[in-house]
Amino acid sequence: MIRGVPMAWALLLALHVRAQTPDRQTFTCGGNITGESGVIGSQGYPGVYPPNSRCVWRVTVPEGKVVVLSFRLLDLESDNLCRYDYVDVYSGHANGQRLGRFCGTFRPGDLVSTNNKMLIQMVSDANTAGSGFLAVYSAANPNERGDQYCGGRLMKRSGTFKTPNWPEKDYPAGVTCSWHIVAQKNQIIEVKFEKFDVERDNYCRYDHVAIFNGGEINDAKRIGKYCGDSPPAPVFSEGNQLFIQFLSDLSLTADGFIAHYKFRPKKFPSTTIPPTTTAPPTTTTRPIPLKYSAALCQQKCKRKGTPESHYCSSNFVITGTVISAVMRGGSMYATISIINVYKEGNLAIQQAGKTMSTKIVILCKKCPYIRRGLNYIFMGQADEEGRGMIAPHHFIMAFKAKNQRVFNMLKNKRC
Structure with a gap:
């Protein structure tokens, strides 16, 4: 009996301590989350997150609202390109626009979806780990958030949108903001940039602003791609929707921008500028309209x-x-991951982080013939939508790294 007394007291003491200690919220690997607000944490937070994992959280707030996500803590393996452990945030649940990829201990500004859904994905490899992340989400009215957070849906007759941290300090690295402006059916949208300072590059490959007609990113409907320190000329939509994307990579940053938009009657004479960048203009030839024809493809290849x-x-x-290379009709439609640009011309180039890509159509699917996974030099014409067009009389050849010096001399060629 005497021997059992200390054991009983120890049990009572343990129960008392447990009763006095609030339950710590436990975080699992992903899940479907609904409600006006809540907290999301990496698996096992604040303990070390597990290796070789992929966790996906799908957040849904009430219809008519947008999702605002605020990171309270971020502690993942650090890498300049976030190639190993990272958190991706997307607007929407399926095929949504990525709002940013994050790693290390840098906390981005608040992120805003363009609808009532957001997807958060965390990936880890086999090596270095940290305590992961802790974030808070909340539902917000879309009309209220365009000038306060990074992105959102704007439906008021006029308003302002700007880069995160404006004007107190530079915009953060590694963030993507998307604004979807929606006017009435009989209206168009005018956008004017008041101040503009985005990392400069001749091709706007790194930090940039891209503007599209319509409600999504569509290369065929891109109005312009801008960087540098000169405000773009006023932009007018063709219809009642514009999609504006700001992207910063994981290196240099700058002041950012502030822009104003307003709705105008559709009868207002729109002078939409052609697809361009605010970098120095390059000498280009005017695109020659090209299309598939049986006669064109009967030539000896x-x-x-x-x-x-x-x-x-x-x-x-x-x-x-x-x-990728897909046969369609008599032509081949290819997506090219760009190694180097020697002459951009009117070619529409997409940017994701530091990876550039473009769309090219081989008008005659077997002439010249290309294979997926191989490297080539492409010389051709771009159509009015910025797609590269390659006909049999244009020039394609296999590209090898040892030829790089020869091709670099092309940049100095005077025409």
């Missing part, structure tokens, strides 16, 4: 000339890897 002889007559000159 034989490469003529050299890169030097085709350079001046080509609207664009790039090297790249074929990452």
Whole structure:
């Protein structure tokens, strides 16, 4: 009996301590989350998150609202390109626009979806780990958030949108903000940039603002892509919707921008500027309309000339890897991951982080013939939508790294 007394007291003491200690919220790997607000944490937070994991959280707030996500803590393996452990945030649940990829201990500004859904994905590899992340989400009215947070849906007759931290300090690295402006059916949208300072690059490959007609990113409807320190000319939509995306990579940052929009009657004479960048203009040839025809593709398929002889007559000159190639009709539609740009011309180039890609149509699917996974130099014409068009008389050849010096000399060629 005496021996059992201390054990009983110990049990009572343990129960008393447990009763006095509030239950700590436990976080699991992903899940479907609904409600006006809540807390999301990585698996096991604040303990070390597990290796080799992929967790997905799907957040849904009431219809008519947008999701605002605020990171309270971020502690993942650090890497300049976030290639190993990272958190991705998307607007929407399926095929949504990525709002940013984050790693290390840098906390981004608040992120806002363009609808009532948001997806958060955390991926870890086999090595270094930390305590993960803790974030708070909340529902907000879309009309209220365009000038307070990073992105959102704007439906008032006029308003303002700006980069995170404006004007107190530079915008953060590694963030994507998307604003979807929606006017009435009989109206168009005018956008004016009051101040503009975004990391400068000749091709706006890194930090940039891209503006699209319509309610989503569509390369064929891109109005312009802007960077540098000169405010773009006023932009007018063709219809009643504009989609504006700001992207910053994980390196240099700058002051950012503040812009104003307003709705105008559709009868207002719109002078939409052609797809361009605010970087210095390059000398280009006017795109020549090209399309598939049986006569075009009956030519004998034989490469003529050299890169030097085709350079001046080509609207664009790039090297790249074929990452997809789909037969459609008599043509081949390819997506190219760009290795180097020697002449951009009117070619529409997409940017995701530091990866550039473009769309190219081989008008005659077997001439010149390309294979997925291989590297080539492409010389051709771009159509009015910015797609590269390659006909049999244009120039394509296999590209090898040892040829890089020869191709670099093309940039200095005078036409």
